Amino acid sequence: MKELVVISGKGGTGKTSLVAVFAALAGSVVLCDADVDAADLHLVTQPRILETHDFVSGHEAQIDLERCTRCGSCRQWCRFEAIDEAFRVEPLLCEGCGVCAHVCPEGAVEFFEKACGLWHVSETPYGPMVHARLGIAEENSGKLVTLIRREARRLAENRRIDLILTDGPPGVGCPVIASIGNADAVLVVTEPTVSGRHDMERVLALADHFRVPAAVCVNKSDLHPQEAHRMAKEARKGGAHFLGFIPFDPVVTRSQVDGRSLVEYGETQVVRALQEVWNRMRALLAAPLEADLKASE
Known part of the structure; x- marks a missing residue:
């Protein structure tokens, strides 16, 4: 069983849209929304809630x-x-x-x-999903992240599903640390800006600290191609796998408004780019990523 956690240095980089596409392309997966402070994976996966539990902390x-x-x-x-x-x-x-x-x-x-909040087990068109929402002004989000990741792993074991896709929180704080611990790999989604490059470097440093193999992709790359290529170079220099560039496409916003996955809009340019990124990510998950990480040191 492998767990891929998709993270970013800040919110709004496209993590959730990317996870929804990966879920459709992967086939059989367990989905986990670890962004418990602002959960939104349910907006594009249309879950049918099977269980609801209190989060007491x-x-x-x-x-x-x-x-x-x-x-x-x-x-x-x-x-x-x-x-x-x-x-x-x-x-x-x-x-x-x-x-x-x-x-x-x-x-x-x-x-x-x-x-402090609620957590759910749901069924989606792409497989089971564990997600949660922390209450207003409540804390202990790291503890809630740990809980739903554990439940996602239990679900995967019970249903004999060999891949968990986790939509992680943004930033480098406690919820992110709780979401990447013992993960098999993280995929950092970033944008081609100076602040995006800085955020990418911080997240990669965090993944390196916890010895979690990392990969990077640049979203909206055609908005600043020069910066996007600079970030690809920096990612490789930092020992991360660079998986590709994802172009800006208004269909992404349309899918968010409609509450649908991008794959439902046909083979658009952005979906083709995401297909390439997923193929490379899947190949890395099948490879001994830990050995690659040690080799890069």
Whole structure:
């Protein structure tokens, strides 16, 4: 079983559209949307939800006003100012640190586990999908990413599917780290701009740190061909596999508005480019990528 995680240095580079096309081209796959802060793979895969589960993580303080003597210790020690003058806890401000319960002389503060979001198991035209949505202003997105990746692997094992396609979060923070750990490969989707090159370098450095083999493709490459070729050169110089250039095409926006995969619009220029990128990526997944990584050091 192999897992390919598609990531980028920032949002909006085309990760989700690319994953949806890969799913159609691959045949039998398990899809995983690890961008739990802004999940959108479901918008183009039309999932039918089979299971829904609460994501429970962290704690939230609640003050028993019948036992509370209004001594003010909790308000004094709460650095997040989450307790108002009526000694009620504001959920959006409470970080669950527990200091209020520690200093309360009456033991009036209780901590409850809180539901931070939902995760789903769905069926799509391309195979099963595990996806989730973190609640508004909630944290622990890295923990939720780890949970849905584990469920995706369990699904793949139960159904004897040998490929997991994961739509990863943007950036280089905790959710990204949680999404690439123990992956077989990452594909970095970038754009031909100076900031895009900088983002690509940061993501490649992260993948290298965790010793995950990396590949790169440049989306909207014809908007700045010179910069696109410069980025291809930098990617290879950094030890990543460069898989190709993807041209700008208005059909991508149309597919997003329609909520459909790009492959449903026929063999357009962008689909042909993505077919070439997928063929190269599939060949790399079939090869001993770890050996390639060591050879490049």
